[in-house]
Amino acid sequence: MIAALETAWLDASPAVQDALRLALLLVPALVTGALALRGQAPGPLVRALLLRFRWTNLLFAGLMALSVGLGVALIAQERAIREGSARAADPFDILVAAPGDEIGLMLSAVYLQPASAPLLGGDVLDRLQRDDRLTLIAPLAFGDSHAGAPVVGTTAAFLDRIGGPLAEGRVWEAAHEAVIGARSPLALGDEIAPAHGAGFSADPQAHDGAHLTVVGRMAPTGGPWDRAVVAPVEFVWAVHGLADGHAPGAERLGPPFDPDHFPGTPAFVISTRTLAGAYAARARHTDATSMAFFPGATLSRLHLLLGDLREAMSLMALAAQGLAAAGVLGGLVALTRLFARRFALLRALGAPRRFVLAVVWAYAATLMGAGAVLGLAVGAVGAEALAGLVSARTDLALSAGIGWAEAHLAAAVFSLTTVLALVPALAAYRRSPALDLRAG
Amino acid sequence: MTRPFAPARFAPARAAGAFVPDLLLENVEVLAPDGRPILRVARLEAPAGTALGIRGPSGAGKSTLLHVVAGLLPVASGRVMWGDADLAAMTEPARDAFRRARLGLIFQDFLLFEELSAQQNAAIAAAWAPARDRAAIRARAEALLDRFGAPGDRDVASMSGGERQRVSAARALACDPAAILADEPTASLDRENADRLAGDLLAMAREAGRTLIAVSHDPALIASMDQVVQVVDGEVRG
Ligand SMILES: Nc1ncnc2c1ncn2[C@@H]1O[C@H](COP(=O)(O)OP(=O)(O)OP(=O)(O)O)[C@@H](O)[C@H]1O
Ligand SMILES: [Mg+2]
Secondary structure (H helix, E strand, O other), rough: OOOHHHHHHOOHHHHHHHHHHHHHHHHHHHHHHHHHOOOOHHHHHHHHHHHHOOOHHHHHHHHHHHHHHHHHHHHHHHHHHHHHHHHHHOOOEEEOOHHHHHHHHHHHHHHOOOOOOOEEEEHHHHHHHHOEEEOOOEEEEEEEEEOOOEEEOOOHHHHHHEEEEEEEEEEOOOOOOEEEOOOOOOOOOOOEEEEEEHHHHHHHOOOOOOOEEEEEEEOOOOOHHHHHEEEEHHHHHHHOOOOOOOOOOOOOOOOOOOHHHHOOOOOOEEEOOHHHHHHHHHOOOOOOEEEEOOHHHHHHHHHHHHHHHHHHHHHHHHHHHHHHHHHHHHHHHHHHHHHHHHHHHHHHHHHHHHHHHHHHHHHHHHHHHHHHHHHOOOOOOHHHHHHHHHHHHHHOOOOOOOOHHHHHHHHHHHHHHHHHHHHHHHHHOOHHHHHHHHOO | OOOOEEEEEEEOOOOOOOOOOEEEEEEEEOOOOOOOEEEEEEEEEEEOOOOEEEEOOOOOOHHHHHHOOOEEEEEOEEEEOOEEHHHHOHHHHHHHHHHHHEEEEEEEEOOOOOOOEEHHHHHHHHHOOOHHHHHHHHHHHHHHHHHEEEEEEEEHHHHHHHHHHHHHHHHOOOOOOOEEEEEOOOOOOHHHHHHHHHHHHHHHHHHOOOEEEEEEEHHHHHHHHOOEEEEOEEEEEE
């Protein structure tokens, strides 16, 4: 029986599993509701209480919505960052760099975070170019900037890989032509003079006289490359006073490069036709002089590392929800004291204690349910706002939509609070009607 | 007119001709929560169908007596017999059930739910009645509002005191109780409305053989009762 259930569970599609999980999380609320309301029809009285104290009720539902919304926004945001950063790493199949700091190199190549890295020389280039199972070999030359935006040198093939067909203009045909990212403030035809380095240490005088003309704009990639200026790698080498990767007088752009005139690059992006081929290529190009790695896998390890932090964050979010719910329920206990005379009246008119319990429970559950649903909306808006902030700082395109995880959180909080709503309900259940009837 | 009363089962509504139990209190003592005695009743009898008036100075214990008779207040000792049923010996849920099946209450300040219509107020018992009885309660409430001349579809918040008390009388009668218990029902009304309500209540009680127990300072209401007791200093005197 259990084994059969287990197989059925494993066979179910993720959406079915998520829907079932949501249903399971709502079971405590439904069971409590069924028990509390059985045989009673408290609807009109609950509506009367909701209307009579509408501002207080709005306040309670609003508090609940804020606390649920905060939790929802946080987990939606965390997932969006995870997915957004993974999407940005997608075009970078395999990175080849000098042995050492994988994470630092991934941050430099994928997210264009400025950092200095040791260079790979002509020997590594030679070995890569002899490997006929590679479908792409693109040096990445980063470290320069223009007006705060990174200037990256690479090949036209990688430009196509990361952005697909251009949104505007054309690919460079000469070393002094550049293509800009989708969100760059520059326009086609602009002329720029890249500065050496990035940030505060950028030196605008270092590359005296070297100019780039913008001739094309990439389609959005969803990553920091959207703000970059992408130039032929030959240009970047030339402005540093280095050989341009080709025999003198060759006058060409892009691969193959000449190992004898190769000035060095911090990283290559390489690709293979198949996944199995990628694993083999990674092994072939990892040795004493170079390391090859999947940035996607490095990112996953980073996410995994942060997973514990995430867990702690969700626990804290849940604890915050619990505290907020407890506060709201405490308020409801106080509020039901205000209703005491009405409940005493109901009892005097013949209502059983269970009816009073049903009224208080339905009233509290309505507020909590409204708070949870409102909280999802607040969370969606909050996540969107947070995503905007994070996008502006990281250049990651984030879509922080409300998914199953958020619905599950709201359902769990709702279920918990409806069970807790029994506290004010039982408090009202136990009060003596004769005492409350005379309390004017 | 009286028949034996089976305490375990209370028929939800009195079918025509169903019986009204006699009321008998014996050696009843009621204590305040602090232990101070607030009411003593050596013996008080109200045969079925009696209109019993209760008067006395403020703070004497009249409301307390009515609450005991309604089973709202537990007693420290003694018997509170409605027919064969002793409220003093019952659990709280059993007293609730008895009150639900047999008694209708009216209060001085009406105690209506302002957010509900007159019709919803009068038929409030439908909210906790078994589903099969709800329609009958609503129909009775409607008929009673008509009979008392109270507008059923208006919000009670917009009603005068006289209209409100007529709604609360309809509410008390909607479950066809064997006895009507009223605590100063006319005290918030002007003379004309007070007389009209007193007349209606007496008529409703008389025509169905119901017991009517009314606490009142109103000499006109007291004068129209069959029997009057006085409560003074927590003691009931004949
Ligand atoms: N719960 C209580 N705690 C303490 N004292 C109480 C309580 N209930 C009633 N009493 C006291 O018992 C006495 C009788 O009260 P009760 O309300 O029955 O008087 P009453 O005759 O109805 O007065 P009134 O005409 O003003 O309505 C009063 O002195 C009151 O203070
Ligand atoms: Mg009184």
